Amino acid sequence: MTIPLRRGSLRHWLFVMGLVVCELVPASAAWAADDHKRVLVVYSTRRDAEFSVIGEGELPKILDVGLKRDLDYYSEFIDVARFPDPSYQVAIRDFIRLKYQEVAFDIVIAMGDVAARFVDSNRETMFREIPVVFLANNSDTRVAGSSSGLVLDRNFDRTLLLIDRLQPDVKNVFVVTGAAAADVAFERLARSQFKPFESRFTFTYLTGSRVGELEKRLATLPEHSVVYYLLVTEDGAGDKFHPLEFVNRVATVANRPTYSWVDSAMDHGIVGGDLYVQVEAIRRIGQLALRVLHGERADSIPTSTINLNVAQVDWRQLKRFAIDEARVPTGALVLFREPSTWDRYRIYILGAAVLLLIQSALIAGLLVQRVRRRRAEGELRNSKEALRTSYERIREMGGRLLHAQEGERTRIARELHDDISQQVSLLVIDLGMMRSNLQPYARALTDEAVNRAEEIVKSVHNLSHRLHPPKLRLIGLVAALRDLQHEMAQLGLPITFTHESVPLPLPLDLTLCLFRVAQEALQNAHKYSGARDVSVQLRGGSEGLTLTVSDDGVGFDMDQAWGKGLGLISMGERLDAVGGTFTISSRPGEGTRIRVFVPLSALRATETVAV
């Protein structure tokens, strides 16, 4: 394939050449060209140590996120605590060298003094020119070449301040450490840091005891004592222990509160302490490593000392040893607080309370409603009662009024008839008697006077009749109704009147009542109905007496008419008074029919009238 050599294709040519070279050069050279970052982390602790576990969990994440490119992450663990023999370190060195002879690391991270020393002592042979960052406990720790580090300010003594705050009455501090070199180193550091506190506390160092003895001792500590757990990787008998598992033992058997210095001991039975937060150390060293991986020269970053302690207490242990929570200093973390019933069920309690409140409100509302309703019902009952009473009173009054009116009419009618008519009749008689003895002129005058007097008699008679037909009392209902028939005929309303089997004699009040009802009905028919055919029937039967007045007039709407006219009401009243009933059937355009019924019992009253 011929490639024409043109301007601009030089770059392409160089690229192809580069590829060819890459294929030919040793693999180590190829590492440098790709984007992978290779990181080796060397721990001073066994793989399952808390620090290792946290580191392996956190560091790869921190680096991965910070790099934003592929990460080749390797880690090794130098377990000097369990393998203090120098040959172990030699073996480790050889193993690592062989293992990674083909890997060009971009950085080596040494976790802890042992690891830092390991890297430092193998700088030339294994880690030449590789930037190193380290995390040291000892401020003397250094790594040759391009390196930077963080020195942990290990403050065992700060936990003593917390003990003083939490348990002011404590006098004795029993310091527990193991027999391993690292353990002893911790004890040494602790002793030096505890010196200033010797006036406050009496320190007893239970160093390198056998487990059994130690446990016995711890179980019988005197009052006003605490246990300070430093580090036990090996006991006096040479038995190896996982330091955290040992914390459990110590805290479990000890009859006094156990404190410590590292946060990994939390949740292993200790009350707490001013604790070194290991995860924070991992984060810091991760950040430092990232700076270097991003191009900063490691030796340009000065090694710094950091303090990562945070006061922490285990709420359960406070309870176990009856330590007042109020004594926990501000800013200290209180962990493993068992949620109180309130904390645990707050939502439910609040929900239930709200529900209860709503329910109570509802119930209260309903009760109030009920009270109101009852009151209203009571008022309604009272007013109904009052209404009924007043209705009955009105009826009674109406009845009395009717009775009084009827009585008055009767009285006036009688007065007119028996007195005035009588007087005028006498006048007529006297004038008639005088007449024969008079001169013609005077006779003529007398005749005129007689005529006038007779007119008066007639008028008075008519007036009296209208007020209260004397016939009703003296002759009876049939005759009175017949008169009514004549009157209506004279008014232009012809009426068919029939009567049949009317029992005699009838009580006077009943006679009057039936007459008035008929009169009212006929007057209504005359005034309002426009009827052409009106009939009045009076019929006696085995049950009682029936009066029917019917017309073919315009009729009326019962609902509207009822209660409007006094006529219907007075009919009812009159009939009530004599023990009768009446029904009206009418519809607009269909005439009206009033049927009055008086039962036999009502016909047998004492006051009777003759035919």
Place this chain on the structure above:
Amino acid sequence: MTARSPREVSLATSPEPVRVLLVDDSDSMIERAAAVLMPACVVVGTAKNGTQALDVVGTLRPDVVVLDISMPGMNGLEVASALRHQGSSAAVVFLTIHDDQDFVAAAQEAGGTGYVVKRRLASDLMVAVQEARAGRSFVSALS
């Protein structure tokens, strides 16, 4: 209760004047009736109400009872019926203010022989009484 003292007047033209009992609650009316009847009739007694009349009628044995209808207590129609029930032989002439056919009918049914409306007392009463005495009916002209 006793009847008013009878004012017996002998009738010159007739050896046996008609014996009349006047029953009315009005003294003036009794007076006028007596004045009209008197030469020919003997007013054997007067009564102011039905009960009184029934009390004295047996004793006075009138030929004719002149009876008002509208009276306090028993009315004239009832009195007439009662007289008949008592077995009285006296003829009844109603002297009343009721100028009405129904009353005439009622009066006849009650046993009345004559029916005189009061305003025609001067002209009709004597005739009615005499007719009644003779067993004949008389009814005033109604207006």
